[in-house]
Amino acid sequence: xxxxxxxxxxxxxxxxxxxxxxxxxxxxxxxxxxxxxxxxxxxxxxxxxxxxxxxxxxxxxxxxxxxxxxxxxxxxxxxxxxxxxxxxxxxxxxxxxxxxxxxxxxxxxxxxxxxxxxxxxxxxxxxxxxxxxxxxxxxxxxxxxxxxxxxxxxxxxxxxxxxxxxxxxxxxxxxxxxxxxxxxxxxxxxxxxxxxxxxxxxxxxxxxxxxxxxxxxxxxxxxxxxxxxxxxxxxxxxxxxxxxxxxxxxxxxxxxxxxxxxxxxxxxxxxxxxxxxxxxxxxxxxxxxxxxxxxxxxxxxxxxxxxxxxxxxxxxxxxxxxxxxxxxxxxxxxxxxxxxxxxxxxxxxxxxxxxxxxxxxxxxxxxxxxxxxxxxxxxxxxxxxxxxxxxxxxxxxxxxxxxxxxxxxxxxxxxxxxxxxxxxxxxxxx
Numbered sequence: 001x002x003x004x005x006x007x008x009x010x011x012x013x014x015x016x017x018x019x020x021x022x023x024x025x026x027x028x029x030x031x032x033x034x035x036x037x038x039x040x041x042x043x044x045x046x047x048x049x050x051x052x053x054x055x056x057x058x059x060x061x062x063x064x065x066x067x068x069x070x071x072x073x074x075x076x077x078x079x080x081x082x083x084x085x086x087x088x089x090x091x092x093x094x095x096x097x098x099x100x101x102x103x104x105x106x107x108x109x110x111x112x113x114x115x116x117x118x119x120x121x122x123x124x125x126x127x128x129x130x131x132x133x134x135x136x137x138x139x140x141x142x143x144x145x146x147x148x149x150x151x152x153x154x155x156x157x158x159x160x161x162x163x164x165x166x167x168x169x170x171x172x173x174x175x176x177x178x179x180x181x182x183x184x185x186x187x188x189x190x191x192x193x194x195x196x197x198x199x200x201x202x203x204x205x206x207x208x209x210x211x212x213x214x215x216x217x218x219x220x221x222x223x224x225x226x227x228x229x230x231x232x233x234x235x236x237x238x239x240x241x242x243x244x245x246x247x248x249x250x251x252x253x254x255x256x257x258x259x260x261x262x263x264x265x266x267x268x269x270x271x272x273x274x275x276x277x278x279x280x281x282x283x284x285x286x287x288x289x290x291x292x293x294x295x296x297x298x299x300x301x302x303x304x305x306x307x308x309x310x311x312x313x314x315x316x317x318x319x320x321x322x323x324x325x326x327x328x329x330x331x332x333x334x335x336x337x338x339x340x341x342x343x344x345x346x347x348x349x350x351x352x353x354x355x356x357x358x359x360x361x362x363x364x365x366x367x368x369x370x371x372x373x374x375x376x377x378x379x380x381x382x383x384x385x386x387x388x389x390x391x392x393x394x395x396x397x398x399x400x401x402x403x404x405x406x407x408x409x410x411x412x413x414x415x416x417x418x419x420x421x422x423x424x425x426x427x428x429x430x
Contacts, residue, residue, distance in 0.1 A: 003019075004019070004020040004022075005017040005018060005019060005020060006018050006020050006030055008035075010038060010040065013038065016034070016035075016038060018030050018031055018032060018034070018035070019031040024059075025059050025061070025068075026059065026061065029051050036412075041412040041414075043414045047237075051232075052232060052237060052240070052409075053232065053240065053400065053403075054403075054405070055231075055232070055396065055399060056070070056093065056399070057069070057070065057090060057229060057231075057392075057395055057396060057399060058070075058090075058229045058230065058231045058392070059071075059231070060230070060231050060308055060309075062306075062308040062309045062310050062311070063310050063311060064311060065309055065311035065312045065313065065314050066314060067230070067314045067315065069086065069089060069090060069228070069229060070089050070090065070093055070094070072089070072095075073314070074225075074226065074314050074315060074318070075314060075317065075318060077089075077225055078222050078225050078226060078315075078318040079318075081095075081225065082193065082194070082195075082221055082225075083193075083194045083195060083221050083224040083225050083228070083388075084101070084104065084105050084108065084193070084194050085101060086224075086225050086228055086391075087104070087108075087166060087228070087391040088100065088101065088104045090228060090229055090391055090392060090395040091162065091391065091394065091395050091398065107163050107167075108163060108166060108167040108194070109167070109190040110163075110167075111163050111164045111167035111168060112167045112168065112170075112171055112188035112190060112197070113168075113171065113187065113188065114142075114145075114168050114171050114172060114175075115145040115146075117145070118138065118141070118145065119175075119185060121137075121138060121141060122134070122138070122175060122179045125137070125179070127179070127180060127182065128180070129180070130379060131173075131176040131177060131180060131379055131380055131382075131383045132257065132260075132261045132379075132382050132383055132386070134176045134179065135172060135173065135176055135257055135383055135386060136254055136257050136258050136261070137254075138172050138175075138176070139165075139169075139172065139250060139253055139254045139257060140250060140251055140254035141250075142164070142165075142168070142250040143248045143250040143251060146161070146164060146250070148160070149161040149164065149249075150248045150249075152243075152246055152247075152248065152249065152401055155402070158249070158397075158398060158401055158402075159398075161248075161249040161250070162249070162394045162397075162398060165249065165250070165253055165390055165394055166390055166391050166394060169386070169387045169390045170188070170194065170197060170198035170201065170387055171188050171201060173198065173380075173383050173384065173386075173387045174186065174198060174201035174202045175201075176380070176383055177202055177377075177380055177383075178201075178202075180379075183205065184205065184206055185201075186200065186201040186202075186204050186205070186206070187201075188201060192212075193217065193221070194221065194224065195217050195218070195220040195221035195224055196211075196212050196214075196217040196220075196221075198220065198387070199212035199216060199217055199220055199374075200212050202376075203375070213329065215325060215326065215329040216326065216329065216330075216374050218322075219322045219323075219325065219326045219370055219374065220374065222318060222319070222322050223319070223322075223367055223370065223371070223384065223388065224387070224388040225388075226315040226318060226319060226363055226367070226388075227315075227363075227367075227385055227388035227389055228388055228389065228391050228392050229389070229391070229392030229395065229396075230308075230389075230392070233265065234259050234260075234262070234265050235256040235257075235259040235260040235265060235266070235389065235393070236256065236389075236392060236393060236396050237259075238255050238256050238258070238259040239252045239253060239255060239256040239393045239396060239397055240396055240397070240400050240409070241255075241409040242255040242256075243397045243400055243401060244400065244406065244407065244408045244409040245408055245409075249394070249397060252393070252397055253390060253393055253394070253397075256386075256389070256393045257386045260382060260385060260386050260389065261382060266381075266382040266385045266386065266389075267381070267382055268302065268303065268362075268364035269303070269363075269364040269365070269367045269368035269371065269381050269385070270368060270378045270379075270381045270382065271302040271303070271364075272302040272303030272364050272365045272368045272369075273368040273369065273372055273378055273381075274302070274378070275301065275302040275303070276337055276340055276341055276344070276369075277337065279340060279344070280336075280340070281336060281340060282336070282339055282340050282343050285340065285343055285344055285347065288301075289301075289344075289347060289351070293353055301344075301348070301359065302364075302365075303361060303362055303364045303365030303366075303368065304348055304354070304359040304360065304361055304362065304365065305357070305358065305359040305360065305362065306362045309362070310358060311358060311360075312358075312360045313360065313361075313362040313363050315362075315363035316360065316361055316362050316363045316365070316366055319363050319366035319367055319370065320345075320361070320366050322366070322370060323366040323367075323369050323370045323373075326370050326373045326374060327369075327373055330373050330374070332373050337372075338369065338373065341365075341369050345361050345365070348360065348361055349361070367381075368381060371384065
């Protein structure tokens with residue numbers, strides 16, 4: 001199978017043979033690396049038909065609604081695993097045994113604190129700054145505090161930087177929130193699990209001892225698992241592109257955070273919640289459903305359908321159950337907005353228009369509702385997405401940096417500007 005070829009016929013040329021490579025799962029890939037030698041490039045806006053790298057981390061089958069982390073279905077991991085174990089799996093390729101899991105957790109615990117001077121760094125931001133703006137700056141600034149793990153050519157340094165990023169991200173995310181509301185930063189508690197510790201840093205205060213609700217902590221852990229990685233999406237590709245230049249890992253992850261900030265990527269769950277606020281009441285659902293079906297109406301149902309999944313988003317199945325558990329736990333089943341969300345969900349799952357077009361509720365729809373029910377402000381939604389996705393970014397960065405095929409990313413273009421022309425002095429221009 002490895003020596004299969006496809007013939008490419010080029011104008012005025014005898015053509016050339018291109019290698020046809022087969023993945024473990026998914027579509028065959030035509031290797032076009034040598035095409036430029038014939039004076040040609042390919043044109044693929046959005047890279048929808050281009051494999052930019054070879055990876056063993058995550059597999060998606062959008063037609064069948066399949067998401068695998070290292071071969072394991074996301075549904076099984078969400079049901080049986082926790083975020084720390086999933087992080088180990090993504091970074092190392094296999095599930096850990098008891099000893100490996102404990103050693104991994106201990107390494108994370110060794111890096112949960114941030115440098116004390118970083119507390120002063122926050123004071124440079126306005127109180128009303130968007131948390132993602134703060135996170136971009138703070139994560140990028142980590143490279144100025146941890147000089148001992150910046151050598152990207154040293155595997156030990158790469159591993160140390162990876163653990164620092166995964167461990168410190170919940171601390172930084174919670175600090176972004178606390179700073180925005182003027183409350184003291186809370187130190188991490190290494191006796192707690194990853195999600196529980198994050199919620200504790202978000203909501204605890206120095207004046208009293210509290211423990212996060214286990215149902216809410218479990219829901220947050222599932223959100224982290226479901227958002228940990230999603231193949232070569234915009235932010236992951238950004239991390240890889242930045243990393244291909246030899247940039248330090250903190251700068252690479254900061255670049256990924258910036259890409260995730262876009263409303264078409266990480267802001268989808270916030271947009272879904274804003275849509276529910278716009279609809280406002282169950283009595284208006286029919287009106288907005290009608291608008292969504294009207295091609296001439298700019299209104300769109302946010303949180304429905306997915307660019308990759310042409311079937312039901314496998315993460316949404318898990319998130320839907322988690323969402324209902326949280327609503328039940330916090331007593332919001334009868335809240336107007338959440339009643340509206342459940343009614344909209346019911347219609348979308350039963351209405352022929354949505355079923356025919358496969359516009360099912362996706363993970364963003366349910367995660368936005370769930371985070372809001374937990375008490376997370378909408379401005380923090382994308383921060384939490386970045387927190388969860390960090391392990392995926394780090395795993396892809398580690399994989400890329402250890403690859404013998406590592407090359408600096410350099411896409412080409414289809415130039416449609418002016419042809420070569422001579423400069424005209426100002427006095428001669430009309």
